[in-house]
Amino acid sequence: MLRTLAILVPLLAAWPAQAERPNLVPPGWDQVAAEPGASDRRFVSHDGTGRMIARQTKAAPGALGRDMDALAYRDGERITYQRRAPTWIAVSGYRGDDIFYRKSNLACGGTRWNTIELTYPRSDKHRMDATVTAIAHRMGSYYDQCPSAERQ
Numbered sequence: 436m437l438r439t440l441a442i443l444v445p446l447l448a449a450w451p452a453q454a455e456r457p458n459l460v461p462p463g464w465d466q467v468a469a470e471p472g473a474s475d476r477r478f479v480s481h482d483g484t485g486r487m488i489a490r491q492t493k494a495a496p497g498a499l500g501r502d503m504d505a506l507a508y509r510d511g512e513r514i515t516y517q518r519r520a521p522t523w524i525a526v527s528g529y530r531g532d533d534i535f536y537r538k539s540n541l542a543c544g545g546t547r548w549n550t551i552e553l554t555y556p557r558s559d560k561h562r563m564d565a566t567v568t569a570i571a572h573r574m575g576s577y578y579d580q581c582p583s584a585e586r587q
Contacts, residue, residue, distance in 0.1 A: 458573055459487075459489065459551060459570050459573055459574065459577075460478050460487065461478075461480070461485075461487070461566050461570075463480065463481045464478045464479060464480050464481070464485070464487060465478060465479060465481070466478050467479050474490060474491075475488055475489060475490035476488070476489045476490075477489075480555070484555060484556050484559070485553065485554065485555040485556075485559065485563070486553070486554045486555070487551065487552065487553050487554075488551070488552045489549075489550065489551045489552075490550055491542070491547050491548065491549050491550070491580075492547065492548050492550065493546065493547060493548075494541060494545060494546055494547055494548050496545050496546065499521075499541075502548065503519055503524045503539070506524055506526075506537070506539045506548065506550060507524055507526045507537075509530075511530055511531070512528055512529070512530045512535065513528045513529045513530075514526050514527070514528040515527060515528040515529065516528065522540060522541040522545075523538065523539060523540045523541065523574075524538070524539050525537070525538040525539075525571060526538075527567075529557070530554065532556065532557060533554050533555060533556055533557065534554070534555055534556070534557055534559075534560055534563075535552060535553065535554045536552065536553045536567050536571075537550065537551070537552040537553075538550070538551055538552075538570075538571050538574060539551075540574050540575060540577070540578065541578075542577060542578045542579065542580060542581060543578075543579070543580075543581035543582075544581075546581075547581060549574060549577055549578075549580065551570060551574060553566075553567060553570070
């Protein structure tokens with residue numbers, strides 16, 4: 436699971452560390468202190484087995500399919516679910532003994548990807564299903580969470 440912290444994904448990073456707690460963070464999860472210069476926000480479940488990473492990255496408006504492929508595929512993962520639409524992608528599956536769920540939505544007039552990734556033990560699947568669904572639906576409300584120069 437610590438590997439997840441070093442590798443991954445793009446959303447809540449647009450908020451400063453002292454910002455109000457985003458409604459994407461599962462109840463009872465705490466923010467992990469960020470490394471100096473980190474561009475993501477990280478959260479951990481109360482028992483330490485679940486992790487959430489959020490980051491915002493630049494989109495390539497002329498190459499969104501390539502962007503989606505880069506957001507979807509990671510070494511060491513077995514994807515069991517993938518859905519794409521013109522403005523978002525969602526993938527989930529297994530990484531070792533854990534389940535991962537990753538979703539990226541276009542934001543800032545199509546110039547940024549807001550990405551969220553959850554990783555948790557397979558044994559927590561039924562407990563996490565509703566949480567993952569709620570987070571996926573709430574992500575759309577952050578489409579205008581942009582650096583001030585890109586707000587549209």
